[in-house]
Amino acid sequence: MKEVLYRSALATAVLVALGNGNALAHGNEGTGTESNDPPVQLDQISVTAQRREEAVQKTPLSLSVIAGPELDRMQVKRVDDVKFMTPNVVIEQNTGTSSGAKIIMRGVGVEDSMFTNDPTVAMYIDDVYIARQNGAMFDLLDVERIEVLRGPQGTLYGRNATGGAIRYITRKPTGEDRLDLDLNVGNFGRRDARVMGTTRLGETLDVSAAVLTRNRDGFLYDRTNDRKVNDQDVLAGRLSLASTWGEASYATLTIDRLAERSTPGWATPVAFDGDEVIPRTGSFYVTETDILGFSDLDQFGVALTNETDYGSFGLRQILHYRTLDHHVYMDLDGTRNLLYHVEQDQKQRQRGYEAQFTSYNEGPFNWVAGVFAFQESNDQPTRGDIFARGTTYDIEQDTTAYAIYAQGSYDFTDRLALTLGGRYSRENKDFDVRAVRTDGSVAFTKSMDKTWSRPDWKVLLDYDFSDNVMGYASVTTGFKSGGFNGRGTTYETITPVDEETMIAYEVGVKSSLWHNRVHLNANYYRLDYDGIQLTAVNPQGVFVLANATGALIQGIEVDLQAQVTQKLRVNASLGTIDSEYQNFSEANAATFSDLPMKNAPDLQWTLGASYTQPVGDADLVFSGSARYTDDYFQNQDASRLIMTRANTEVNARIAYEPRNANWSVALWGRNLTDKYASAGGFDIAGLGIGVIYPNVPRTYGLEFKYRFW
Template structure:
């Protein structure tokens, strides 16, 4: 194991930096695109109009003064995208990963802003939406793509129209509206690691032109990329990084008259994939198990079974009162339940095991009154959000407890963080003249939270409930003391101001200031009563351009600068004088800044060839991080902090080649997605992922009658290995450079989670 600047790097892993010649070629291609486009004289070519709902109404992508990427259903199918995490390749300065623990828990960062810890009570930094319904928790937020119209990525704080917890941006999952016809589609996929997927979608008019029923079902199966080499429990499924998921969707749409629309949605996802075991980057001090040969192999002393259940129902009603006014209501209720097993140390001994239960419920109600006339658009409304987020985990330090003469040692932490939020908002755009327009918006939010935390030591090995492992019975009356029972409230005004200039119909320049905030929170791991952390705030300035040239070239560019204030940071800090302590730090530790640029290009080279590229550049760093030392007093340790999951460069170049043959339409696609190096540990970073690139190729076929389709897709063709998550419970040993001080449990716990290896899949579909 080599060590460089306190960052651990494994030889042979993550060393696929983008070759300078390839990067130069991609950049030079983008820079020469305008000249190439001007040389195109094919009058039949014209860029596609892309519709988005970034400002809560349907608009053209090129008319929206927001940095937004939209991937439509056709592009999703042609590129063989199966999960929202793959969207990160096509949106600059964006990270979307199923990073650790389970296949369904999302880590999302946009422009260096996000939230790593998925524990109940913590708020995300990137808002996730399904048909404008907010998904409050990261568990189950790795959405598999089923019956999707498009996926939108809004970059930068969206505090006015989307509210709290969108300080980095928003990810919108937009499902298809029904056509009114009877339709049915089915597809089957086979691929690497015994992948076998089935998807069924359909719709039928119950009353012609009035009432429609839509259904969707997906059954997604795959063997693991690796295995649990050893397990302390018998008869365990040894697959690691496997997939066992079913998803359902029912939709009822009702149009009693032309100006009135109702949509009732129900969705459920049942993910029974195994718990995801991590790769030990350092040999264990307490076991003789070596570092595995494969980064997808692991060891465990916990059950390998895992479950993530999510369920939601929503009702959308829209009434076009007249040609100017629209009244819209969105009502939703969602819940999720997840008993999960995370073996932090990844050995066959109970050194640091954390079985846990997450149980979340939320209700939202939004009312919008929108106004539109020539030269003026207004979106306004009120929003109510109520969430109950609860859970329990048992931090099992069994080996440590036995060394102290006890049967074991468990620190059990449980509780709830319940929140109510009420907001009123309005945002309008006014056309001053043919060239100039202005945008202004304001949102007022009042948040209330109450929290209860139970935290205590049990000198035994315990699990959250009976039957967690075969034969285990949880003792009656086993509880831990209440250490925190408190409530707090905050209120916030988040504005947006912008100006737009359109010298002609194909070119727009814009400049804006926007603000967003992430809600305050109590420490769900508190060991003593402590006040809640205040909300975080992001202030963002942007200037940008959206342009179409000669109907064949689209260039959208943005420059941005943001200040991230009152950042909340929570860490587990071992106490060298008390091995059983679980010390916490929760607070608004300071401030970070980021400046960057984003460029997105689409070029229709000819009637068959479409070339696209994007590049994101960002310089994000902490400017202040305050801590207190008993001897030295207040200290700024910002030099010890890293902005995680944020490469300085993200870039993708790709193509679609479409040709018609006597057998049907053939579409060849390919892209190369590059991410420069990035840190994975926020405080005293020990893991840095080197730059790497993913090469993806695919070919699709559509029959002349439109009924049959097939797609062959190869992803990560060069089989790159790259880190997407970690657990780090060690510290550098200042007395012995290159050595480490063991953390909780007394072992060298430095664990890596990796992205998918090379895979090849074949999908065959039929539609009628």
Template sequence: MTRVMKSVLLAGAAWSAASTMVMAQDVAPAQEQATALDEIVVTARRRDEQLKDVPIAVSALSSERLEQTGAADITALQQQTPNATVQVARGSNSTLISFIRGIGQQDPLWGFEPGVGLYIDDVYVARPQGAVLDIFDVERIEVLRGPQGTLYGRNTIGGAIKYVTRRLGNEPDFIARGTLGSYNQRDFMIAGDVPLSDQLSIGGAFASYDRDGYGENLNTGEDQYDRDVTAFRASAEWTPSDRLFFRLAHDRVEDDSNPRHGHREVNSTTGGFTPPASVYDTNAGIQGEQNVVTEGTSFTAEYVVNDLLTLKSISAWRSGDTATVIDFDQSPLPTLDVPAIYADEQFTQEFQAILNGDRWSGVAGLYWLDGESSGVFDTIAGNLGVAIAAAGYVNTESFSAYADFSFDFTDRLSASVGGRYTRDDKDAGVQRFFYLGATRTPLTGGTARPILQTRTNYTAEDSFEQFTPRVSVSYDLTEELTGYASIGQGFKSGGWDMRGDAFLVPQTVNGYDPETVTAYELGLKGTAFDRRLSFASAVFYSDYEDLQITTQQTATPPATGIASVVDNVGQATIYGFELEGSVLLTDSLTSNFSIGYLKNEFDEFITLVTGTPVDISNVRSPQNSPEWSGYWGVTWAGQLAGGELTITPSLSYRSEFSLFDAPDPVLDQGAYTLVDLSAIWSAPNGRYQVGVFGRNLTDEEYRIGGYNFAGATFNNSISAFYGPPRTWSAQLTFRY
């Protein structure tokens, strides 16, 4: 079945491009179409440019496209963006895990930096908690693949996701939307803006998302995979003159959904616990608070000095607090239970100079980040009769200077040269204590009792600095086609393992070093067949060095413990290609497609877990790196009852991949295809809209995360977390 669906999907995407030659006579004139690539404007390089002129692999999804496909949150990017993984983290409802071209960070623990940068209106979001952003009041989302250090405030080694909210208008605007759906889904969103004068406008948006669980905690009776989220945004924009612009914005998201536990995948060694019939059910026993709150305030100021120079300042503060519980053993027994508390706060300041000459343009900037991330969690190990408390913090002060300039040598030939200097000063504290008794420790609110054994207790500080250049050359082969070649480097600084057990692994106090990537890319973008086909394609090759990999180590008595080791394990070679685009087939039929091929291989994987350096690259496979990914959607638009009806069926495909660097036949995910369908009717006056959305119509069961603590010590605790099942929803929208 999967092989057939893969063939249909990839052949369909190829057919979409080729069919324009056959159906050219049926297509509306090019000037009437509004979806050609050269009409899409993005800010991927911190200045407004047509997408076809940007020498970067960029996927740009407009609010209309996201609405048309029924995208609920940014995890929908995974379906439509080639070679991207954008998922909810294991054991979480709103923590984001992102990989682009095989580079990312699966572990959301404080102290670890993401490999893919997330930006909300140019403000970098340092922590992944609460970062599964719902799609409302959004203008577009851009996904930049490959390192982008010469253009963005924080170094982005794998790529960047830009969440661009809607600017306020000069006319009153109002939208209200209600959604009812499967599992008692009840969503509501209201947004609007009002001009108080010709110069000042205010606006805001509020959204509430409620849904019963896809499954049940068979032990406690609580819903599993439910949703209880509220989100709020407010902004004010002041334009005192044609040269000045100011924007003050605030956002807040609160997630009060139930704890999300995994599904036991194998039988337990004690207690007789077997996998529940439904993959969304669990027998988890731990109970406690589940709450995530993230919020931020930003102030943006722009001053157009003259036609040559624009100055921009972005000041932002963000914070987050998380309380959660995770049952690793998925049973009522306290075999491996983890209550956890996280907190983070950051202040960032960025200054930009955007320049535009007759034959050149560019951006230069200074960036400063002052952030703190901290937390505490218990590992309640019932079979060992102990509770292990881990606590720590990481303070980061980062300074960067970057620039990227483009020069037009001729009307067809241009080049870009950029560079970035980054210096991260970090200090950290790591503590790890054993307490007798398999209950919460005093650090998470448990019974006061003395420390049985101090395993880790140290502070450290270090500085990490790197210069990362980027060079690209673009050439307009014709007025419709642009080719480019680029070389760029990315960098992610080092740190310390917040789970490190210095008793078991003494080298943990030394921390780990930065990782780097050198990426080579060739691309071709443009339109063809009188702009009926718009496309972007790229081939890439990356040398990924000093990879920061977390390896779990467990031990049984008398060396009682469970710990992780973060090593710079070696290097990997990553290469592949991407093709995405849109085909205007007839007056009423449009097809969108994407194909991604990714080959990610370890060249060297040297671990110190055994105490002696050993290269185990022959038994390791990079995580979240499916070899093939694809999307194919067809949108039909026509008249019905005086209004416009659009129907969009779509397929998205991912080939088999590993959830961890150590392949596991129990947890590795096989290839799967998701089938979605949406139908939207808009009233003649444009004020009313009715939509019906079906997602995962074939009810595929697919893993998006997991935990592996096999063996008798931890009751053979192998668990998995799954993507949403088949769902239906109906939506009513009112605009004024």
């Protein structure tokens, strides 16, 4: 049945795309061109996914873009909301943390937030690489668009992007005098505020600033201490200064700051009742704990970007420095007894530089080239309390990464183009751990230092079947450097792992149909994944990291955007993942044979729509989205106790927007059917621990926007 679904969905999309798009409409009937009304068509969106500006429908790769009014109408407020607009993506709050982002694309990703285990989906804010999962659950502060690139980005975004990349592109200061206020209130004590302003100082200095506060009471009841947990308490700000200088240069200085004082992510204890998973506390939203816990997060960043036009090419330089301090003490067992507690106090510092050269040739050959340099240091005392206060492990790691890359495209004809790309990466990690017992004596120390290097490449062929239909085929490699098991608690389990590698094959079609009223894109992908770095918890509660196995992952993705009428816009996506472990070593065959891959649901789909109804001098805008996710497993042992069961989440929003006024108001709701689902969990039989992290139940509220000038 699944094979039939794969083939029929992909075949339908390809046949429609390759057919005559104008067959869907007779002439210009219904497009609005018979009157003075604007034509009914989708907005033309430009992206920079390939380091140069181009139309999204002319970019030959798997790419989803969320921009403009859709950010508000589809309620995209944080990075985890991206999953409502993108196929084959799992994004959840990381287990035990308040702001860690677990991001999985096409079954490729890392759920452990420990800094020694790098993410495999890279995140960028204005091309600044964000190295850590902790603190990566970013709110939208004056964002212009979000680009989601699926599959390995080995040439242009080489560092740890075997799964894909998410790019936040913020609005540049324009000098416009503007001040906006956005207020949000709702159940669970929701009270958010966002203020954004722009202006010009003097003749050339453009300034923009944004401040956000996000607050919500907890949705999980801790009956031991009679309180609500899993709350939100965030204060963030961003300042941008931009100016032209010289004859052809434009510089932007950005400073951001965030402080979060939310509680950690608390879990609910669960058990089996026959085949049914039930909460031990009587409700999935009731927990117990013998500690109060805390999760204090502080982030700071500064980035300087300079763009210079040299006529035949442009040079973009990005220099950045970021800090992250995260002190958390959390209960992982969900009981009023001390079974498993964790405390960690992370101090992270990163700095980097990237230079991007982009050609401006009018001829058939265009290219992009660059250099990348990155340095990161982490220092984290970590303590795991299993039945009693445990040993403290002082873990330090210094990382340096360098790369050079180039990618060029040649147009053989006005329809056929070939792209070749290459990147050489070199990374070094210097790791130290010092284990100190509760009496102050040193249990052991261990130091390791290792360097990994690798060339990656890309071959891409794209062909315009018509002015509105493009097809492409590509082969791309990806690389994630090796590392060390920073969560090991014995000398023997603190071991190095080798790099992960991937070869990705993709065939796709992109089409603009019905006089640009419909964008229909489809692709088939195949990932040959090798040396997977898998984290598992053994029955004694010890984390083990190893290059366990390889995998074959394949599936299809279909993405649809349609401006059906002047009033109605629809978006939909479908993604499938067919995955299996392979290339077992002799030692691992017994463990992994016949096991499903974790975080790899067989099927996902999304459906969204917005409808604008004029009412006098105002518009009523109705918008909603639904997302279905098939069953998938949360851990390597494929535990059915903590697996995420198939579920559908529905969101909706109704906005009243006066046309000639400076305000608007909206009613919104999320998870309207109040469906419970597991967003993560631990099943550690040896410690008697089985817990799940429940999703947020139904929330609703009122949003008010006001523009002062």
